Amino acid sequence: MKYTRPFVLYLLCWLLSFSDSYAQSWVRINQLGYLPGGVKNAVWGTKADQAPSQFQLREATTHKIVFTGKASKPFGAYGPFTQTCRLDFGAFKGPGSYYLEAGTAVSPVFRIADNVYASTADFLLRYMRQQRSGFNPFLKDSCHTHDGYTMYGPMPDSTHIDVVGGWHDASDYLQYVTTSANATLHLLMAYRDFPQVFGDKYAANGLPGANHVKDVLDEARWGLDWLLKMHPQENYMFNQVADDRDHHGMRLPAEDDFYGKGFERPVYFCSGKPQGLGKYKNKTTGVASTAGKFSSAFSLGYALLKDADPAYAQLLKTRALSAWQMGRQQPGVCQTASVLSPYIYAEDNWTDDMELAAAALYNTTSDTAYQHAAWDYAQQEKVTPWLGADTANHYQWYPFINLGHYALATHSKGTTRQQLIQYYKTGIESVWKCARQNAFYRGIPFIWCSNNLTTAFAIQCYWYRQLSGDAAFSALEQANTDWLLGCNPWGTSMIGGLPAGGDTPEDPHSSFSVVGHYRVDGGLVDGPVYTNIYKNLIGIKLSKPDEYAAFQSNLAVYHDDAGDYSTNEPTMDGTASLVYLLAAKASEGAGKRQYDHGGIIRGDSSRKQLVLVFTGDEFADGGTAIRNTLRQQKVPGAFFFTGKFYRNPSMQTLIQQLKADGHYLGGHGDQHLLYCDWQQRDSLLVTKTQFVDDLSANYAAIKKVGITTAPWFLPAFEWYNDSIAAWASAAGLQLVNFTPGTGSNADYTYPEMGKKYRSSEEIYRSVLQxxxxxxxxxxxxLLLLHIGTDPRRSDKFYNKLPALIVALKSKGYHFATLAEVLK
Incomplete structure (x- = not known):
């Protein structure tokens, strides 16, 4: 398997299990890890008979047993396993790195920490950017710039229309409003509900560079821009770009020239009637399923952008209203069209889309007519039909759960709200009836895109919990999240590259991987399918021996193989939905804190308090001035020094004074190493051994000056990545870093640095601005300054610190301890 373990643990696993190749029992976990206060379960499975009566949770470094629990009742056979049971260690809440041991089975190492989901939603946006049509920032090139020519519209066929942009749907380059509008909506909802968990590392065009807009909102707006092109005016609405002639063979996105009109691709008008240019016709009956999706995405876009970009937002509102009217005038489903094969998005429901559109318009306009319309539509689909069923057609009940119920319930009271909550509960109970029969709590049918259904169902469970306050289905909710991250029979995460170092898809059905040999990070793959479905699909041939052969069964199969388009193809809409789910999990872990690459970079943004943070390595010329200012202003500080600083004889008096004053003193690395490349942040410049040794030396120096507790660590150069944060966590430390934006950290610059230099007055104005x-x-x-600077900087910012503190106090800010800000 592809996950990695510390050598000692690997040796232990080998001694106990004679290696994975010959093991008879396994422990499946969420490889990303678990929240300290959250549900924590693993699944033990065997090809033998005897189930363990208990299990142990061991600390990964010392192998000390920190928790012993009773295994659940045996659940019996499931998939490849002849016996299974659940291992519940929810009562243990201590952060750190651990592994589980049950009988002879040993799990991979995992973390328990409140930041295990931090930055994961942003990580998934890598795939969304890779899927962009028009300008593709991943390739730094453009594609499909001639789209397209119309079909089935009131205008003559082959009329040119500009619909360049949007996202490719999956590994092919088709583009559907059905999935793109749903993806856009989920990104907008993620920004609306959890803005604090997202970063700003990319510009609107998807290239690296902050633009003062959260990256998730940039990505959502990319979707909105394309949707506006697909609904360019009142009574004009298009449903898709290209068709299954796209399945021309794997290739990187370019100017496809096999649709009969040069590089243009067909653009299908929403006619409300069956379509299909070949022998296969869809079963379209109207346009409401597409119109409702348009309208709800536009409405939410308006609500979120009306202050930042009023003119653009007003256009969104206008199109939300016109799309709504088209849905009202032409009720029914608008299915996708194919030419060469019978595979389409065979959507059969539309009232859920119109319910969502009406609820969103009610939120936008406060017109109760929309609220009444939403309620009327809600009565026509109380429970999404596939919930509790063992099969469904491809995308038959899309977008897999009724999003309208949540949108309407959040703006309703009394009986209406309670009934909508009950509709969600009824659907969840239908799934639970099946799920509680097996150890994985699996109640999702293994149909095509089962991972998308899994994600959607976990969101419904989450929304039910938020709306009702009822945590009865928390274990079921978490089991669906855990499934996607490795707690499944195959023991693999279903997300490319997540977690780092885990068992994740490496050979997806993607041209970027197969042809371009690029990593496909962040993409949620389709997921397992029933074995009988797999055996009857056209054109599947594995390209290499099946590494999961031991875990295939008569129930379901999954392959990490580019030859299997049914289980291992990433999808844009499934990934966007997962952005919302992982953002919700990150928010639950962080509370109101903000993380970046696993490090806390901001405390509770709802409280008017901040902490002054100081770092030091070789210079400390500002030490006395800073100490005196803090004493006079009665302000606590947090100081992070390197081992070199702590060992420097000339610093000893200052260190003891700061300690006596009650300030926090922590680690900043021993030799002030640069951990990762400035341009390619994922590229480590140190090994784990080098990092751990350097960290250990830093903390040995801290201990020597009489400091016994220093749980927060600030990385050298204030620069790190996910691996550094994880390694720090494994050492029992929480990585923290400064909050970006003010430019206060530029106080280290000096005139010889040219354009990088910032005067103290510039920095002062920047903070207040x-x-x-x-x-x-x-x-x-976490407002960061340096305790000392290069002698070439004569304009010392610490001399302006008293004025800055007074100015911020006058604005009502409380200067708090690090512990207070981060709690």
Whole structure:
């Protein structure tokens, strides 16, 4: 298998299990890890008979047993296993790195920490950017720039229309409003509900570079821009670009020239009637399923952008209303069209889409007519039909759960709200009736895109819990999330590259991987299918021996193989839905804190408090001035020094003074190493051994000056990546870093650095300008300064620190300890 373990643990696993190749029992876990206060379960499975009566949770480094629990009742056979049971260690809440041991089976190492989901939603956006049509930032090139020519419209066939943009649907380059509008909506909802968990590392065009807009909102707007092109005016609405002639063979996106009109691709008008240019016709009966999706995405876009971009938002509102009217005038489903094969998105429901559209318009306009319309539509689909069923057609009940119920319930009261909550509960109970029969709590049918259904169902469970306050299905909700991250019979995460170092898809059915030999990070693959479905699909041939052969069964199969388009193809809409789910999990772990690459970079943004953070390595010329300022202003500080600093004889008096004053003193690395490349942040410049040794030396120096507790660590150069954060966590430390935006950290620059140099007055104005121009100001900020600077900087910013503290106090800010800001 592809996951990695520390050598000692690997040796232990080998001694106990004679290697994975000959093991008879396994422990399946969420490889990403578990929240300290969350549900924590693993699944033990065997090809033998005897189930363990208990299990142990061991600390990964010392192998010390930290928790012993009773295994659940045996659940019996499931998939490849002859016996299974659940291992519940939810009562253990201590952060750190651990592994589970049950009988002879040993799990991979995993973390328990409140930041295990931090940055994961942003990680998935890598795939969304890779899927962009028009300008593709991953390739730094453009594709499909001639789209397209119309079909089935009121205008003559082959009329040119500009619909360049949007996302490719999956590994092929078709583009559907059905999935793109749903993806856009989920990204917008993620931004609306969990803005604090997202970063700003990319510009609107998808290239690296912050633009003061959360990356998830940039990506959602890319979707909105394309949707506006697909609904360019009142009564004109298009449903898809290209068709299954696209299945011309694997290739990187380019100017496809096999549709009969040069590089243009067909653009299918929403005619409300069956379509299909070949022998296969869809069963379209109207346009409401597409129109409702258009309208809801536009409405939410308006609500989120009306202040930042009023003109654009007004256009979204206009199109939301016109799409709504088209749905009202032409009720029914608008299915996708094919030419060469019978494979289409055979959507059979549309009232859920119109319910969502009406609820969104009610939120936008406060017109109760929309609220009444939403309720009327809600009565026509109380429970999404596939919930509790063992099969369904491809995308038959899309978008897999009724999003309208949640949108309507959040703006309803009394009986209406309670009934909508009950509809969700009824659907969940239908799945639970099946799921509780097996150890994986699996109640999702193994149909095509089963992972998309899994994601959607977990969101429904989450929304039910939020709306009702009822945690009865929390274990079921978490089991569906865990399934996607490795707690499944195959023991693999279903997300490319997540977690780092885990068992994840490496050979997806994607031209980017097969042809371009690029990593396909962040994409959620289709997921397992029933074995009988797999055996009857056209054109599947594995390209290499099946590494999961031991875990295939008569129930379901999954292959990490480019030859299997049924289980291992990433999809854009499934990934976008998962962005919402992982953002919700990250938010639950972080509370109101903000993370970046596994490190906390901001505390509670709802509280008007901040902490002053100081770092030091070789210079400390500002030490006395800073200490005196903090004493006079009665302000606590957090100081992070390297081992070199702690061992420097000339620093000893200052260190003891800061300690006596009650300030926090922590680690900044021993030799001030640069851990990762400045341009390619994922590229490590140190090994794990080098990092651990350097960290250990830093903390040995801290201990020597009499500091016994220093749980927070600030990386050298204030630069790190997910691996550094994980390694720090494994050492029992929480990585923290400064909150970006103010430019306060530029106080180290000196004139010889040219354009990088910032004077103290510039820095002072920048901090106050940020405070006045950003929502939340400096709430929860870790405001970083340096305790000393290069002698070439004569304009020392610490001399302006008293004025800055007074100015911020006058604005109502409380200067708090690091513990207070991060709690």
């Amino acid at each position: 940020y405070e006045s121009s950003h929502a939340g100001g400096l709430n929860g900020f």
